Amino acid sequence: MTFLEHLTPSDETGMIRDAADKWAAGISDADVRRSGGFAPGRWSEMAAMGWHGLLADPDHGGLGLGPDALSLLCQAIGRARLPEPFVASSVVCVGTLTALGQDVTALVDGSAIAAPAGFGLPCDGGPSGVTATAGAEGHNLSDMIDICESGPDTSEFLVATAGGDGLFRLPRSTPGLTITHYGAIDGRNLARLSFDGPVPADALIATGDAARAAIRRGTTLAVSALAADATGTIEKATELTTAYLDERSQFGKPLAAFQSLRHMVADLLVELEASRSMAELAAFAASDDGDPKHLHDRVRARICRAAQSVGQNAIQLHGGMGMTDEMAIGHYFRRLIFLQAMMGQEAGALRDRATTLARDIEMQREVAQ
């Protein structure tokens, strides 16, 4: 597939987008506020539309679609700022497990929810390093994972060991697994996991290259989904801001009549278009099994900056009202902060890219000599 073909959605993908837009548009700000970190009803509705199985094979009840459709769906989720762990469970875990041929039926039908730990979210893996040592009755896991997108409804965990050479699939009830719940900045559920002791032998579902490839697939899908989610969030934040400027008056005229504010709006639009472009690139680059790191590092960096800039300026343009919990804009701002953390922040993405660039320059130096 060429990029141009990618830009023209297939009928199937277009249907996903239309359905997602329609569904998300029916969810009000009040609905989202009421539901806290997780609304079982919404999760079931998503299951009924087949979205948890978007990436899964038809054998496991999935739709067998790819990152294109995923991207459109995640944009709708971002626009509605839904707190459910869709990216965690239905993208990263279903994507990783599908790459390994594992059964994902329960995840697809919505009766189970999985959380990736030590990979995928945040998409640079985060600071945790779980170690596994072989024991008499399986592996002994130890150490902590500080951030895992999971709540009381999470039924299983997909745990990567440090270095990515092992992948464990652990039910919530696994002995020695301690889950400490805490809240995310944007209202969703997070947890800190600690491992201490042996896990059953069949919990280890992949090792070595197979594990690394599956983890890479999950991470690639995560970048694409996060880029799309952030783009939808940025789009909605921009709309809320322009509507507010048209509506609110000071000095006898709408705020939108003041040129200094109009020019800030123009910059929001430039950032929004950069995000949309990067979300398209992220999805396209994820559409085969290759490693799109050289593009995805740029996607993360550029979208994080857009998220930061649009979030901050949207608050500024809302003035004092932007500082209140009452206005929706602050909730979008906080979602953008969460998404930047999951993408490893602009600084982290630039650091990753800079490492590659340094290597290129070094290679060119050797060739030139």
Add this chain to the structure above:
Amino acid sequence: MPEVRDHDHGAPAEERDHIDLLLDDDLRAFRRDVRAFLRGAVPEETRNRIDRGYAATKSEIADFLAKLSARGWTAPAWPVEYGGTGWTQLQRMVFSSELARNAVPGIPPFGVSMIGPVLYTFGTQAQKDTYLPGILSGKDFWCQGFSEPGSGSDLASLRTRAEDRGDHYLLNGQKIWTSKAHYADRIFLLARTDEAPRKQGGISMFVLDMDTPGITVKPIIAIDMNHSLNEVFFEDVKVPVDGLVGERGKGWNYAKFLLGNERTGITNVGRCRRQVERLKRLARADLTPGVDLSKDGAFLRDLARVEADLTALEITEIRILSQGKNGPSAMTGPSVLKLASAQIQQTLAELIVSTLGLYAAGRGAGFVDAFDDIGDLPSDFVDGALNEYLFGRSVSIYGGTNQIQRDILARSALETRP
């Protein structure tokens, strides 16, 4: 002076051409053809000079246009019936990207991108017959008479007057910032023909020959200390009636049509990618003894950031060109591109100058002659970078300043009118 290496020599394939990802096999083959043709058509010495940041001379441009024209490639975007190539949007993008990447002389926009499309869209048959062949062959150089001393961003306030004298219009007034007027054969311009309630009304567009009696060209030396800009004075210049383009009083509409084309054409993505390569080249040039930029976190971070910006710009351009449902609208697209592109071009030039260290203090032929090389770079590599930096300040000014572009964008997103 040491031999200059190919600017992208040694880069890994994916880095050199990450846009490859966007191309299918046919387009890659097409690009190879274009690249081979361009490298054959323009002497290496010319390409090296342009690559280092110096403007092509008139004769270099003319030589190149003659070869392009023989191949039928001067105006790819034109409809086939007027001499276009019939290429797809993506082929055209690949072509213009290759022009920039291979550092061949730029195709002057005034004929091919600006007045040409106006003439084949709004002009008379006689105008098409008279002017289009000279544009396609590269024989005629054009210039643009829009801005005036009192009318820059507020272009519609222009005061140059064309008085209807029956068999001709009598033209009086002055234009400014007229690029290349000193060697142009023809000019297209805006002049007021009628009084109208709105200042945009009553403006008409004309085409005429630069050797018409009554036209005087005076040079403006720019901050790069070069001559490319001019003032053009019109004193009782007789413009034949068939020099009027389209309908009298509709000049403003044609100008907007033309400037929209200009904004899409000035993303300069290919040149920006060349600048990224130049930065990498500078990073291993040991310009400042004891400083290894490939290990300088701040430098690498700046480079990574602008590279990410550039990637986003490339995709935005493709989204606009593909005219997909998800692309920016025809109204906002050009302004988004122009703002993003100006920012990237200027950031790149600024980064390059900052890597020059103390050598950014020198400038000109004497400076170039005083050194064999600096670090392991020829001294004109440094001088050319300064040349580009200086004139590059204009990218956020010409074709509608950044502030005008922001006005346009805000109008698209807000109900309220200022």
